[in-house]
Amino acid sequence: MSDEGSLYQIRSLEHGYPWGDSHVQVLKGLDLAVPPRSFVCLVGPSGSGKTTLLNLMGFLDRPERGEIEFFGRKTGAWTEHELGRMRLTDVGFVFQAFYLLPTLTVLENTTYFLPLLGITGARARERGEEVLVKIGLKDHLSKRPGELSGGQRQRVAIARALAKRPKVILADEPTANLDRATSETIISVFKDLQKTENASFVFATHDTHLVGYADQVFELRDGRVLSPKGGA
Numbered sequence: 425m426s427d428e429g430s431l432y433q434i435r436s437l438e439h440g441y442p443w444g445d446s447h448v449q450v451l452k453g454l455d456l457a458v459p460p461r462s463f464v465c466l467v468g469p470s471g472s473g474k475t476t477l478l479n480l481m482g483f484l485d486r487p488e489r490g491e492i493e494f495f496g497r498k499t500g501a502w503t504e505h506e507l508g509r510m511r512l513t514d515v516g517f518v519f520q521a522f523y524l525l526p527t528l529t530v531l532e533n534t535t536y537f538l539p540l541l542g543i544t545g546a547r548a549r550e551r552g553e554e555v556l557v558k559i560g561l562k563d564h565l566s567k568r569p570g571e572l573s574g575g576q577r578q579r580v581a582i583a584r585a586l587a588k589r590p591k592v593i594l595a596d597e598p599t600a601n602l603d604r605a606t607s608e609t610i611i612s613v614f615k616d617l618q619k620t621e622n623a624s625f626v627f628a629t630h631d632t633h634l635v636g637y638a639d640q641v642f643e644l645r646d647g648r649v650l651s652p653k654g655g656a
C-alpha cells in the first residue's frame with residue numbers, strides 16, 4: 425500500500441555484491457519507514473550495510489529486490505533519467521570520501537550543483553556564502569580543498585549538499601572528522617534546517633554524540649533493521 429505520509433517507505437530490500445564467483449548478501453529483506461522532517465541515525469557494526477543502504481536511499485544504486493517508496497512514489501520502475509533528476513533536486517549526499525573538486529574553491533565546490541537547478545550568478549554565490557557562514561567557513565571561501573583540514577573539507581561537503589536545499593540529506597559519518605565544538609555547530613545547523621525548511625536527515629554514524637540528537641535510531645543487524653530505539 426502506498427503511504428503518502430512517509431519520506432521513505434522501504435520494504436523487503438535485498439542487496440549484495442559479487443564476491444569472486446559468488447555473491448555476498450548484505451541487506452536481507454530490510455524494512456524501514458522514515459517519516460518526513462526526520463532526524464534519523466543508522467547505526468550498526470562496520471560491514472552491517474549502512475553505506476549500502478544510504479547508496480540505495482540516495483538512488484545511486486538500484487536494489488536487487490524490494491521497493492523504495494519516496495514521498496509515496498514507487499521508484500523501482502523509474503528510468504535513469506528520472507532517478508538522476510531526483511538525485512539532483514531532492515537528495516543531498518555527503519560521502520565519506522567527500523569528493524570535492526581540488527581545482528575549485530570552497531565557494532565553487534559549495535555552489536557546484538546550483539546551475540543545474542537553474543540558480544546561477546549572484547543568487548548562487550549568495551546561497552553558497554549563506555551556507556558557508558552558517559557552518560563556520562566564512563573565512564575560507566576562496567581556499568581550495570588542499571589548503572583545508574579534514575574537518576574543514578568535511579564541512580564543505582556538507583555545505584555542498586545543504587546548498588541545494590534538498591528534501592533529504594543523506595550523510596555517511598558526517599561528524600567523523602570534526603571536533604566536538606564543530607560537531608555541535610553542524611548539528612545545530614541540521615536541527616535548524618529540519619524546523620525551518622522541513623528538511624530530513626539520515627546519517628550513518630558511530631558517533632554516540634550525534635546519535636543522541638536523533639529523533640529515531642535504526643540499528644542494522646544481519647541485513648535487517650532491528651526495532652527502532654527512541655532517540656533524543
Ligand SMILES: Nc1ncnc2c1ncn2[C@@H]1O[C@H](COP(=O)(O)OP(=O)(O)O)[C@@H](O)[C@H]1O
Nearest residue numbers: 441442450468469470471472473474475476477
Ligand atoms: N562495492 C562493493 N563490492 C563488494 N563488496 C562490498 C561493496 N560495498 C560494500 N561491500 C561489502 O558489503 C558489506 C557491507 O558494507 P557497507 O555497506 O559498507 O557497511 P557499513 O557502511 O555498515 O560498514 C561489507 O561486507 C562490505 O565489504
Ligand SMILES: [Mg+2]
Nearest residue numbers: 474475596628
Ligand atoms: Mg560505511
